[in-house]
Amino acid sequence: xxxxxxxxxxxxxxxxxxxxxxxxxxxxxxxxxxxxxxxxxxxxxxxxxxxxxxxxxxxxxxxxxxxxxxxxxxxxxxxxxxxxxxxxxxxxxxxxxxxxxxxxxxxxxxxxxxxxxxxxxxxxxxxxxxxxxxxxxxxxxxxxxxxxxxxxxxxxxxxxxxxxxxxxxxxxxxxxxxxxxxxxxxxxxxxxxxxxxxxxxxxxxxxxxxxxxxxxxxxxxxxxxxxxxxxxxxxxxxxxxxxxxxxxxxxxxxxxxxxxxxxxxxxxxxxxxxxxxxxxxxxxxxxxxxxxxxxxxxxxxxxxxxx
Amino acid sequence: xxxxxxxxxxxxxxxxxxxxxxxxxxxxxxxxxxxxxxxxxxxxxxxxxxxxxxxxxxxxxxxxxxxxxxxxxxxxxxxxxxxxxxxxxxxxxxxxxxxxxxxxxxxxxxxxxxxxxxxxxxxxxxxxxxxxxxxxxxxxxxxxxxxxxxxxxxxxxxxxxx
Numbered sequence: 001x002x003x004x005x006x007x008x009x010x011x012x013x014x015x016x017x018x019x020x021x022x023x024x025x026x027x028x029x030x031x032x033x034x035x036x037x038x039x040x041x042x043x044x045x046x047x048x049x050x051x052x053x054x055x056x057x058x059x060x061x062x063x064x065x066x067x068x069x070x071x072x073x074x075x076x077x078x079x080x081x082x083x084x085x086x087x088x089x090x091x092x093x094x095x096x097x098x099x100x101x102x103x104x105x106x107x108x109x110x111x112x113x114x115x116x117x118x119x120x121x122x123x124x125x126x127x128x129x130x131x132x133x134x135x136x137x138x139x140x141x142x143x144x145x146x147x148x149x150x151x152x153x154x155x156x157x158x159x160x161x162x163x164x165x166x167x168x169x170x171x172x173x174x175x176x177x178x179x180x181x182x183x184x185x186x187x188x189x190x191x192x193x194x195x196x197x198x199x200x201x202x203x204x205x206x207x208x209x210x211x212x213x214x215x216x217x218x219x220x221x222x223x224x225x226x227x228x229x230x231x232x233x234x235x236x237x238x239x240x241x242x243x244x245x246x247x248x249x250x251x252x253x254x255x256x257x258x259x260x261x262x263x264x265x266x267x268x269x270x271x272x273x274x275x276x277x278x279x280x281x282x283x284x285x286x287x288x289x290x291x292x293x294x295x296x297x298x299x300x301x302x303x304x305x306x307x
Numbered sequence: 308x309x310x311x312x313x314x315x316x317x318x319x320x321x322x323x324x325x326x327x328x329x330x331x332x333x334x335x336x337x338x339x340x341x342x343x344x345x346x347x348x349x350x351x352x353x354x355x356x357x358x359x360x361x362x363x364x365x366x367x368x369x370x371x372x373x374x375x376x377x378x379x380x381x382x383x384x385x386x387x388x389x390x391x392x393x394x395x396x397x398x399x400x401x402x403x404x405x406x407x408x409x410x411x412x413x414x415x416x417x418x419x420x421x422x423x424x425x426x427x428x429x430x431x432x433x434x435x436x437x438x439x440x441x442x443x444x445x446x447x448x449x450x451x452x453x454x455x456x457x458x459x460x461x462x463x464x465x466x467x468x469x
Contacts, residue, residue: 017308019328019374042372046352049331049370053351064375090364114441115419117352119364120371203440204353 014052018061022068025178029152031063032176039063041174043086044121046113047129065178074098076186083182089118089126089136101186104139104195104212111135111197114204124179127163130170132239133207133232137164139195141238142212142230145184151177164237190225191216192302194294198286207232208278209271209286213294217253221304224248224257229291234269234283241265244291253304262292315376317342318386326373333357333368335376336383344384346411348443355442358415359383365422365441384414387421397421397459404455408446415442420456429460 018039022028032039039061042048051057065071071086074095081101083092092098093110112118112126112135126136127147137160146159149172163171172179187193191214198209209231216226227248229241244264251257271283278286299305310325317340326335333350336342336359348354350369357369360382387395394402397417407413416439423430423438430438435456436449444452 013331013334014329016329019311019372021374021377045372045375046367046370049372050351062372064372066375113352114355114367115422115438116355116358116365116367116441117370120361120366203437 014049016052016060016062019064020061021064021066025068025150025180028063028065028068028178029150031061032178033152035059035061035175037175039175041065041178043125044088046117046121047125059175071180076101079185080183081186083123085124085178085180085182086122087124087182089113089121089123090115092123092136093118102139102143102184102193103187104142104193104214105136105184107195108135108139108197108210108212111199111202111207124182127160127182128170128172128174128179130164130166130168130237131206131232132167132235132237133210134238135197135207135210137238138210138230138232139212140182140184141240142193142214142228143184143187144228145182147172147179148181148183149177150180155180157183160238161240167236187214188216190219190221190302192298192300192304194297194301196290196294198290206277209233209283209290211287211290211294213291213298215248215295215298215302215304217299217302217304221302222253224251224253224299224304227261227295229261229265229294231265231269231287231290233277234271234287239269241268241291243268248295253299258292258295258299261295262288265291311374313374313377315378316380318382319380328372328374330373331369332359332361332371332373332376332381335373336368336381342383342385344414346414348411353443354412355415355419356412358418358442360418360422363422363425365419367441382418384417387417395421396462397424397456400455400459400462401452404451404458406447406451406455412442412444416444416452420459423456424460430456432457 020031040059042062066086071084073084089109089112099106123136126134141160193214195212197207199205199207211231214228227245232238244261266288269287271280273280314323336345346356348356352367352370359368362379419439435453
């Protein structure tokens with residue numbers, strides 16, 4: 001290993017020729033088009049700057065989208081909640097609307113990085129970076145969120161279930177397209193949810209395991225109508241435990257159902273060994289614990305299970 | 308590389324500069340404006356020593372392109388003391404509680420604490436610890452820092468400061 005000064009990443013700072021701050025979406029898309037793959041979108045920048053420093057990303061120009069109109073704001077529109085692309089983790093974690101109608105997202109947003117990172121890093125950016133255990137990707141995946149993506153060709157909606165392609169790779173091309181909005185249904189009265197996070201410290205650390213569960217029960221609160229379980233990092237992308245969800249749909253609310261789901265998730269999860277973040281076997285055991293505890297808590301919240 | 312114009316407020320004073328577009332905020336503050344109270348530790352957002360307030364919010368200046376401050380207000384640790392050099396309430400309590408040892412994390416600790424007290428005037432211990440969880444201290448330990456912030460919050464409530 002070489003210890004030459006120039007090899008330390010902090011000695012090789014970012015080098016870009018142009019930092020653009022467009023005022024309209026059209027202007028932003030124009031800049032991207034004009035630079036033909038040599039410009040990239042930046043919002044909060046906490047991931048983009050790190051990637052540039054580590055030379056994981058090389059571009060000539062950055063297009064800062066934080067001054068575009070209508071990109072901030074958390075709104076409820078009928079049954080749907082929308083987050084503008086520039087909404088930060090801090091805004092999300094503190095939003096009374098998100099805390100009431102999507103508590104798992106507020107918890108996820110509040111556990112990312114540090115206060116300083118949460119103050120500037122955007123939730124949309126957390127999705128775009130495509131980390132398998134991204135703190136807001138996991139709850140948003142469980143909430144059946146979708147994203148609105150704008151490009152020169154127009155706008156398209158991509159559900160998160162089709163958004164994450166591989167580790168660090170998502171369905172958006174940030175040198176051509178801009179994620180402009182995140183949308184998901186608000187939680188209803190017959191739903192319950194739970195967010196659990198396992199990490200070495202409570203701050204400034206990537207999770208060893210994150211799990212978010214949402215359950216929907218029938219009016220008598222005896223049957224689970226629907227369940228969504230998202231986890232990470234147990235696969236190259238944020239992961240939905242679809243087999244376990246299928247097993248839960250229509251199942252009776254009882255301890256046996258929960259136990260079967262925990263076993264199913266254990267079988268379904270496929271984490272890798274890591275010297276820093278725990279062995280695969282440990283993470284699989286913790287998947288079982290988290291799914292059991294997560295479903296219990298979610299069913300208690302839906303008033304289907306008595307504590 | 309073409310230089311670009313940056314206008315912002317730093318510690319209440321208007322600043323107009325021509326800078327390289329890839330200048331980071333921490334370098335602008337330390338190297339160009341000579342505000343070396345802002346420290347640089349890890350340069351990757353892990354240590355919090357470079358914390359400044361951007362429009363009142365604590366952020367890591369090592370991760371922020373200086374142009375993000377365009378039209379905004381930046382406050383560094385130098386911006387807290389009064390013009391005649393009298394220390395800010397938080398600074399006084401850090402001194403009184405012995406919450407400063409080597410001093411490298413202190414600007415980050417104080418600016419995160421300020422950002423907290425501006426939002427929650429009377430925080431409990433848990434809120435204080437959450438607020439400073441993005442700054443690493445390797446010498447005093449965190450107890451005295453928490454005490455200092457607590458004492459400053461009580462003080463602030465009794466003597467409202469401009």
